[in-house]
Amino acid sequence: MTEIIVSALGKIILHGEHSVVYGRSAIACSLNIRTYLKLSQTKDERVSLVFPDIDLTQSWSLEEVNSIQFSQGCEILNPNPPTEDVIKQLKKIAGSGATEINNTASIVFLYIYLSLCKNRKQGIELKVKSELPIGAGLGSSAGFSVCLSSAFLILTGNVSAPGSDNIWKSDDLELINKWAFMGETLNHGTPSGIDNSIATYGKAIKLKSGTVHKLDKIPNLRILLINTKIPRCTKDLVAGVRRKYEMYEGIITPVLNSMEAIVSRCEAVLSDMTGNHCDVTSCYKKLQDLIDMNHDLLRFLGVSHPSLESVCKTCQQYGLHCKLTGAGGGGCAFCLISPETTEETLQTVEIELKKQNFECWETSVGGNGVMCHDPACGTTSSIPDFLKTT
Amino acid sequence: MTEIIVSALGKIILHGEHSVVYGRSAIACSLNIRTYLKLSQTKDERVSLVFPDIDLTQSWSLEEVNSIQFSQGCEILNPNPPTEDVIKQLKKIAGSGATEINNTASIVFLYIYLSLCKNRKQGIELKVKSELPIGAGLGSSAGFSVCLSSAFLILTGNVSAPGSDNIWKSDDLELINKWAFMGETLNHGTPSGIDNSIATYGKAIKLKSGTVHKLDKIPNLRILLINTKIPRCTKDLVAGVRRKYEMYEGIITPVLNSMEAIVSRCEAVLSDMTGNHCDVTSCYKKLQDLIDMNHDLLRFLGVSHPSLESVCKTCQQYGLHCKLTGAGGGGCAFCLISPETTEETLQTVEIELKKQNFECWETSVGGNGVMCHDPACGTTSSIPDFLKTT
Numbered sequence: 064m065t066e067i068i069v070s071a072l073g074k075i076i077l078h079g080e081h082s083v084v085y086g087r088s089a090i091a092c093s094l095n096i097r098t099y100l101k102l103s104q105t106k107d108e109r110v111s112l113v114f115p116d117i118d119l120t121q122s123w124s125l126e127e128v129n130s131i132q133f134s135q136g137c138e139i140l141n142p143n144p145p146t147e148d149v150i151k152q153l154k155k156i157a158g159s160g161a162t163e164i165n166n167t168a169s170i171v172f173l174y175i176y177l178s179l180c181k182n183r184k185q186g187i188e189l190k191v192k193s194e195l196p197i198g199a200g201l202g203s204s205a206g207f208s209v210c211l212s213s214a215f216l217i218l219t220g221n222v223s224a225p226g227s228d229n230i231w232k233s234d235d236l237e238l239i240n241k242w243a244f245m246g247e248t249l250n251h252g253t254p255s256g257i258d259n260s261i262a263t264y265g266k267a268i269k270l271k272s273g274t275v276h277k278l279d280k281i282p283n284l285r286i287l288l289i290n291t292k293i294p295r296c297t298k299d300l301v302a303g304v305r306r307k308y309e310m311y312e313g314i315i316t317p318v319l320n321s322m323e324a325i326v327s328r329c330e331a332v333l334s335d336m337t338g339n340h341c342d343v344t345s346c347y348k349k350l351q352d353l354i355d356m357n358h359d360l361l362r363f364l365g366v367s368h369p370s371l372e373s374v375c376k377t378c379q380q381y382g383l384h385c386k387l388t389g390a391g392g393g394g395c396a397f398c399l400i401s402p403e404t405t406e407e408t409l410q411t412v413e414i415e416l417k418k419q420n421f422e423c424w425e426t427s428v429g430g431n432g433v434m435c436h437d438p439a440c441g442t443t444s445s446i447p448d449f450l451k452t453t
Numbered sequence: 454m455t456e457i458i459v460s461a462l463g464k465i466i467l468h469g470e471h472s473v474v475y476g477r478s479a480i481a482c483s484l485n486i487r488t489y490l491k492l493s494q495t496k497d498e499r500v501s502l503v504f505p506d507i508d509l510t511q512s513w514s515l516e517e518v519n520s521i522q523f524s525q526g527c528e529i530l531n532p533n534p535p536t537e538d539v540i541k542q543l544k545k546i547a548g549s550g551a552t553e554i555n556n557t558a559s560i561v562f563l564y565i566y567l568s569l570c571k572n573r574k575q576g577i578e579l580k581v582k583s584e585l586p587i588g589a590g591l592g593s594s595a596g597f598s599v600c601l602s603s604a605f606l607i608l609t610g611n612v613s614a615p616g617s618d619n620i621w622k623s624d625d626l627e628l629i630n631k632w633a634f635m636g637e638t639l640n641h642g643t644p645s646g647i648d649n650s651i652a653t654y655g656k657a658i659k660l661k662s663g664t665v666h667k668l669d670k671i672p673n674l675r676i677l678l679i680n681t682k683i684p685r686c687t688k689d690l691v692a693g694v695r696r697k698y699e700m701y702e703g704i705i706t707p708v709l710n711s712m713e714a715i716v717s718r719c720e721a722v723l724s725d726m727t728g729n730h731c732d733v734t735s736c737y738k739k740l741q742d743l744i745d746m747n748h749d750l751l752r753f754l755g756v757s758h759p760s761l762e763s764v765c766k767t768c769q770q771y772g773l774h775c776k777l778t779g780a781g782g783g784g785c786a787f788c789l790i791s792p793e794t795t796e797e798t799l800q801t802v803e804i805e806l807k808k809q810n811f812e813c814w815e816t817s818v819g820g821n822g823v824m825c826h827d828p829a830c831g832t833t834s835s836i837p838d839f840l841k842t843t
Contacts, residue, residue: 307742310742311742311746313714313717313718314711314714314715314718314743314746315711317707317708317710317711317714318708318711318750320707320710321705321706321707321711324701324703324704324707325704328701328704352697352700352701353704356701356704356753359749359750359752359753360708360749362752363746363750363753372766376762
């Protein structure tokens with residue numbers, strides 16, 4: 064095998080952002096905007112990482128990379144987070160890129176490479192293409208980590224690449240997810256594990272008080288994802304809600320309970336939609352109501368933004384239902400596309416939103432997770448041109 | 454005495470509209486936009502009512518009016534609502550005016566007049582001027598009823614007109630309020646009694662499950678009242694919330710609890726503001742937060758309107774805090790004017806709002822109730838020119 068192409072999903076929070084911080088549930092969904100990675104074995108004795116979306120092109124000699132001492136050993140089936148000493152050595156050879164995202168990507172790459180491929184004699188080159196906006200709360204870093212771990216685990220024979228049906232063995236998915244979590248740890252310190260789980264398994268996840276519960280019974284829902292491109296700081300937004308909570312606990316607590324009830328109701332509706340006797344129109348109506356209600360409650364918590372209000376207002380003018388997703392204060396919103404939404408409406412809304420300088424993607428949530436695109440099986444049709452073998 | 458001039462207040466709901474329907478508390482405040490009434494004794498044998506704001510000019514001969522049979526008797530200290538038979542007779546002689554508001558005003562007038570002044574020999578003329586928009590949920594009908602009852606009760610010697618200090622005997626206020634409630638019954642069928650109580654006593658009232666609790670410890674707060682002039686139907690709005698409640702009880706109930714907590718917190722802050730050790734800035738900040746939060750929860754209930762959102766957005770752009778008041782779906786909103794709001798800001802906001810075709814009043818809430826304007830005491834300065842004796 065000289066080439067491995069894999070891809071992983073992004074994620075959005077359907078409901079429960081912010082309330083999850085106070086022990087209520089959240090539902091995160093896979094977002095069918097993918098990060099792609101092509102691993103090629105090369106004849107030179109180098110490892111190279113090319114990730115144009117973050118302006119990253121780095122290359123190291125095998126000798127340099129293999130010089131790092133992994134004192135912790137390397138248990139492939141039970142990965143441990145890197146020690147401080149390893150991180151220090153990784154940082155040293157990662158060099159100093161233009162941005163922090165840049166450096167972190169190199170460190171994650173080197174860590175997973177060394178953990179799984181240390182002392183290989185053959186050079187490799189990795190090309191990465193993310194269709195997700197980077198750092199917009201859509202799980203781009205988890206997508207990158209899942210791609211890295213699946214590609215290296217396939218390369219080293221630790222997991223089997225699935226066939227064109229894209230059905231992986233469950234142990235293999237578990238292992239990919241564990242390694243991706245290591246990458247996320249390097250990225251975020253103490254990640255929740257949601258992003259890598261979604262990128263690996265797809266579908267949806269319910270999270271409550273740190274416990275992750277997979278939701279397999281969820282339909283594929285079409286959405287319009289809108290990026291306001293307003294940068295926001297999650298930490299500041301979370302802190303703002305905390306101040307409000309401390310000042311008005313008696314007023315905020317019931318609203319958090321209402322958000323919890325929205326999550327439960329949403330879970331029930333999604334499950335209904337995968338059943339045989341589902342009234343599609345009524346289910347979509349409920350999902351739309353839940354979206355409207357939760358957006359207003361998030362606004363109540365103070366995490367909306369004029370740009371997000373503009374997005375919602377524009378969508379509402381065309382009968383669509385929209386909420387912010389993630390931390391708020393800018394960032395992204397999504398709008399549910401129901402079977403009754405005409406293509407004409409959708410196009411008009413997109414034009415209106417783009418006029419306001421927002422970015423839009425027509426995509427879906429709730430799809431399957433990590434994929435292996437085997438050129439032999441013709442599953443490469445969807446991969447970006449940049450990664451196609453010429 | 455040949456002339457009596459009285460005036461009564463309007464009201465706004467500070468917090469608790471809609472949630473009050475579900476057994477939570479509401480706070481209603483007196484609104485210093487008054488309804489004025491001048492009663493003059495005349496030499497003709499007629500009773501006349503001139504109320505230009507509703508295009509009403511009616512006149513009846515004393516003979517015609519006195520022909521109505523009050524089979525129920527007439528206990529001045531314990532008024533009873535009119536019987537069906539009396540209402541029928543009143544409707545007959547009230548005639549058919551151009552509008553329902555018009556007819557009802559005549560009926561209320563005739564009922565209170567006959568109950569208190571039946572068989573008087575001297576003619577009277579009543580001129581009424583309401584500075585409140587009629588039918589906008591600001592208690593204009595209660596203001597009219599309070600003016601009628603206080604004027605007739607003074608005329609007949611059943612209550613004593615207060616001096617220039619405007620301090621009424623509490624029994625007198627109680628009696629005025631009882632008669633005003635009769636007027637409201639003719640107007641609204643089964644009124645809550647809030648509007649007439651506020652118009653009579655001023656200050657504020659807390660209502661919960663039908664129980665009225667007077668709030669005397671409240672400061673005079675400056676507000677900007679904004680009328681969107683969008684007509685709305687309270688009944689439909691209440692029914693819309695009911696449907697939502699029935700569909701999503703688990704989600705709506707905690708929000709109603711949050712609204713209850715907003716009312717409690719507001720009551721506590723208002724009480725603090727009348728104390729000696731009040732941090733004015735901090736109290737206003739809290740009142741502003743409560744206004745913002747409650748508006749978002751009302752929006753969540755689905756009772757906002759694009760016009761109300763425009764009002765709030767415009768106010769927010771100038772750092773002011775605004776919520777809808779009353780049933781929503783159009784109607785009125787108010788904006789708190791804090792000591793830190795500059796006159797320049799206020800003027801700019803008003804210009805912006807008027808550009809959008811909204812009506813604005815700079816006024817106050819929490820003031821005293823019914824007033825008697827005694828020309829001898831020079832308290833007539835504030836009364837409208839229309840009522841001044843030439």
